[in-house]
Structure formats: structure tokens, C-alpha cells
Amino acid sequence: MQVATFLAYLAAAALFIVGIRRLRRPETARSGNTLAAAGMTIALVATLFVIEFRSLPLIALAAALGAIVGAISAQRVKMTAMPQMVAAYNGVGGGAAALIALSEFYHMQTSGSGNVVAALTVPLTILIGSVSFAGSAVAFAKLQELAFTGSVSFPLQQVVNALLFLGILVLGVNAFLGGAVLPFLSPVDSVVAILVASLVLGVLLVIPIGGADMPIVISLLNAFTGLAAAASGFVLDNYILIIGGTIVGASGTILTRLMSSALGRPLGKIIFAGIAASGTSKREEQEDRDVHDASPGEVGEFLADEAEKIVIVPGYGLAVAQAQGAMRELTEALESEGKEVLFGIHPVAGRMPGHMNVLLTEAGIPYDKLYDLEDINPELEDTDAAIIVGANDVVNPAANDPEQDSPISGMPILNVEAADRVIFIKRSLSPGFAGVDNPLFYDTEKTMMLFSDAKQGLQDVTSSLKNS
């Protein structure tokens, strides 16, 4: 590798790191992204000097096509559809890594330039990249509600997965030993077979995972693609691939861990066990317990007269109902009456980590009103009214009930119970994703239930507030 290219790669890596660092604060985040993009540009330009010149037109054509598709999709995507967009970009990244390893393996076989490291990392790159590609494709289909919605499982799923993985291992050894294990499969055919088997494995790993666990899957697949890129760096002896890929792999792993602890479930349980949606406590025999069925007028009047400090807890139901705008109007109406309004955002609200923050920011709610779980719980102690819109699991005190073993047991929750009054805006009493009943619904002293579509409910409360 030329010294200049090597130095350029180091500069690119430094820009990635500084860029990510600047993503810690909203004020600097945008410039951080720009810096990382500048680093990427440097890395790409530097690469032009180490490749064969004659292939430039073809590379330019492929890159231009990819850039156009990327730019158009990025410009058009709605913020509610961000998780599937990230899944899609992620998948193509993983797919690229697998294809690169495949073509590099072919190159090594035909030119006889292979080495031990490459023979080990090629199958690994193909495995991780293909799992990421196929897994992301399934995640995309689930999130876009094209196919595999909910948790799809079949008998002996774990066994099939294990066998597939074993098969991939055998194929990898076969490729490594030049076809000694399976004489009918040449090394190149073996890695092609690894690619196909890994694609199947990717599909099988993600189809059983339910909607509520999507934030975790997305960040896990992100980590996978990072690792695939790093592994391909070992195949190609390329430092920027190792650095960039590893940083993403490590950071994706952390995010995944943060998310699974925010759901109160170990990662292994999410991936390998029957998933939340298929949990035990879908008890349909709901006895007729009393609830305080409030009208929008009653809620509006209460907010106008008795609440000074209000915490709003939005859930994904808010986004489904496209009610972010109505939410902002209510917030502005309350603030114009001199009331303090804060938002409590659970880490897994939405379909990817931090998704709800983006949706509210898009609606024009300033980010300094958006509080994390740890920051909002102390605030709730002296809150007059907590309004929960389109959420249930994340405020369900049953999660803390040691007597109950439910899919959400142990999940940290927003402690809305601590507020003086609790107002749910919800279409019905039906429990959320996890299917666990919420005891707060039936606390008629504390809780008002406003049965309505999120958008309609918020609009009605806003107008009654303005009239009272």
C-alpha cells in the first residue's frame, strides 16, 4: 500500500472518530455527521490511487447508480419509516461485504495469491455479511409490513439454525483445505454455498422476532455489518476497512446491549427464545373492571384548572396515528397557559433506538423538553398530570411486580404512577405488544381513560383546553 494512501486512511479514521464524538450533543451532531462524511470522501479518493486505472469507468458507473438511489431514498423517506430505511442501508452494506469476500476469494484462487488469514476471514465475512443482508431484508419487510409481520416460527427452528451453521462451518473448512472434505465441491463452489446457506440463516434468525424487539434487531444487524466490513478488511489487507468496520461493530454491540437492558431482557432470550409477542400472559378473559372513562372536555378542564406541571409519555401508537402535530399543538396550548410541559421518552419507544425523539423533533418539539428514562422519573414525583399517548408497556407497573412473571418483567419503566393524576389516551383497554394488563387502568381515583384515536383525542383535548 502506498504511504500516501495509508496516511489518508488514518486521516479518514480520525475524522470518523471525531465525527462520532460530536454526535454526543445535538448542537454539534450535524457537524459530526459532516466530518464523518468528509472522512469517507478522503478514504474513497485515496483508494482511487491504489486500484487499477482501467476499471475506473465501471466503478464510477456503479457508484453513481448507488449514490443516486441512496440520495433519492434518503431524501424521500418519512421519519416514521426511518427504521426500515436504516435496515435497508445496513443490509446492502452487509451484502457488499459478502460479495467482496466472494470475489476476492475467486481472485486468490485463480492467481494463487491466497494466504491463511484470507482463507479464514473470507468464509467469516461471507457468513456475517450474508446474515446481515438477509436479516435486514426480513427486518425491512416486517417494518414495512410487507411480510413476516409478528413472530413467525416453525418447529425445530433452533435445530435447523444449528444445522445450517454446522453446514457453513464444514463448507468453510472445505474451502480452507482446498476441497479435501467434500471432494465434489471446489473451494470457490464452497464459498458460494456458504453465501447461500448464510442468506437462509439470516432469514431464519430474524423471522421469529416480533415487532417490539425490532429496535434490538436493527442495532444488532448494524453491528454485524460493521463486523463484516472489518473482516473484509483482513481479507483485503485494508486498514480503513478494519478501523471503520470495527468501530461500527463495537458501537452497534453497545447499542444492542443498551436496548436489550431497556427492555429488561437478555439478548439471548430475544434472539433464541420464543419472542415477547408469543409470551404467556395473553389472558383474554378480561373481567369487567371499572375504569374512569373521561371525556376530552373533562381532561381539558382538569389540565386547565389543576395541572401546572405535565409530563407527556408518547409511544409508537402516536406515530401510527400520525399525531405528532396534534401533540405539538396541545403542548403549545398548555404552555401558553403558563404550564410546564416535559416529555418522558422510553429508550425503546418507536421502532429503533431513539426513534421517538426524532419523530417529536420533526413535529417541532424542542429537544430540550425530551427527557430520558433516568431523567424523567425524578421529575414525575412532583408532576400533576402524566399524559400517556399510544403507549402502555413502558409505563406498566406490572413490570416491577415481583409476583408476576410476564414478558415485560424487569423492564425499566417510566414511573407515571408517581404523578398525581394519570391520563391515558388510548383506543381501548387492550394491552400493548407484550399483552400484559396494566393495573393503572383500573385505578379510578388516579387514572382517567380517554378512549380515542391518538390524533383525535389530542385535538379534542386541545380545543376543550382553549375553550375553558
Place this chain on the structure above:
Amino acid sequence: MSELLAQIAIFIVAAFLGWELISRVPNLLHTPLMSATNAIHGVILVGGMIALSEAHNAVIVAVGFIAVFFGALNVVGGFWVTNRMLGMFRPPVKRVKKREG
């Protein structure tokens, strides 16, 4: 061999770095963070360019072509969408002024 050791060293340092970098990002910014890191693994495009430039047979050229296409899609889409998202995170003070004006 020393090349490999250097690569492994870089791998390990980068892993700790990634760990450190992300641990301090607030939930507020997790989606843009993920989408930005998503764009960064688009660095795989570098590998795609190398693979395509080495390709001599038609099938492998096609494989490399798709890899470059995928990589470019990952890079451009990732950074673009992150930029769009972060553009919405405006400082609260400015926002108020704008509305009054």
C-alpha cells in the same frame, strides 16, 4: 506476519474506541447515531472498488459491480438521511424566535 499483528492490534484498539465513543451518547441521539455509524460501515465501498478493479471474468465483474453499487448506496443514503434528521434538531432558542417572527 507482522502485518497481521498490526491489523489485530488496530482491530482491538478500534473495538475499545467504538465502545468508548458510543457509551456516552444520550438516547435522544441514538437514531441519528445509528444511522451515522450505519453510513460509516459503508466504508465497505473501498473494498468494493478494490474488488471490482481486480475482477477479470464477467461473473466476478458483475459481483464487484453490485458490491460497489451497494456500498455507494450505503454511504450516500446513510450520510444523507442522517444529515436530514439532524437538521430537525435545531436549538430551542432559535425555534421560538422563528415562530414569533
